[in-house]
Amino acid sequence: MSSIRNQKYFQQMPENIIKLGGYNVNFVSVVKWSGLVTAGDYIGKDAAVLDFTAGTWAAANKRIIVIAEPASEAGKLPDAMKTQSHASGHFLDGSSRFHVFCETPAGFLDDHAKFLRLVQQHITGQLAAPMKLYACDNTDQPEVEGVDGAAATTATMAEGGWILPYGYAVPGGV
Numbered sequence: 001m002s003s004i005r006n007q008k009y010f011q012q013m014p015e016n017i018i019k020l021g022g023y024n025v026n027f028v029s030v031v032k033w034s035g036l037v038t039a040g041d042y043i044g045k046d047a048a049v050l051d052f053t054a055g056t057w058a059a060a061n062k063r064i065i066v067i068a069e070p071a072s073e074a075g076k077l078p079d080a081m082k083t084q085s086h087a088s089g090h091f092l093d094g095s096s097r098f099h100v101f102c103e104t105p106a107g108f109l110d111d112h113a114k115f116l117r118l119v120q121q122h123i124t125g126q127l128a129a130p131m132k133l134y135a136c137d138n139t140d141q142p143e144v145e146g147v148d149g150a151a152a153t154t155a156t157m158a159e160g161g162w163i164l165p166y167g168y169a170v171p172g173g174v
Helices: 004-022 111-126
Strands: 030-038 045-049 063-069 096-103 131-135 158-163
Touching: 004 030, 004 045, 004 096, 004 111, 030 096, 096 111, 111 131
Parallel strands: 096 131
Antiparallel strands: 030 045, 045 063, 063 096, 131 158
């Protein structure tokens, strides 16, 4: 089952990033796809494709793929030990941490690089969640197998380490 909590995070991310960066886009149109990953390394996890530039991909788009992964405590506790939503009766999935897939910016100071810094600021600062960044070449479209119909992870993704939030945070994510 898809986590209602993670899907709410995906719906709110565009608005919060827009507020941080002053982007003039309709935050509703930014979410191009969201749902469960259907294949590959992240099968069954919640994911979203966010594009702040356009509906179709082109080099230097401000597009990211975000995958929410249950933090370490998820799946280890019986339902009797989890919080249950009073509104819908679902058991909360616990904390999440985020994998972010993107295109490498052309330059450290360009608008695309600023956008990625704002994504990091939102996830590790505002959400106080750990984030791992994966980047492909500057002209490659970031794709992850099983996300938005992608048959394979086509671009070679360089994996960065976990970026942890500073100060008081929920262990393992939001």
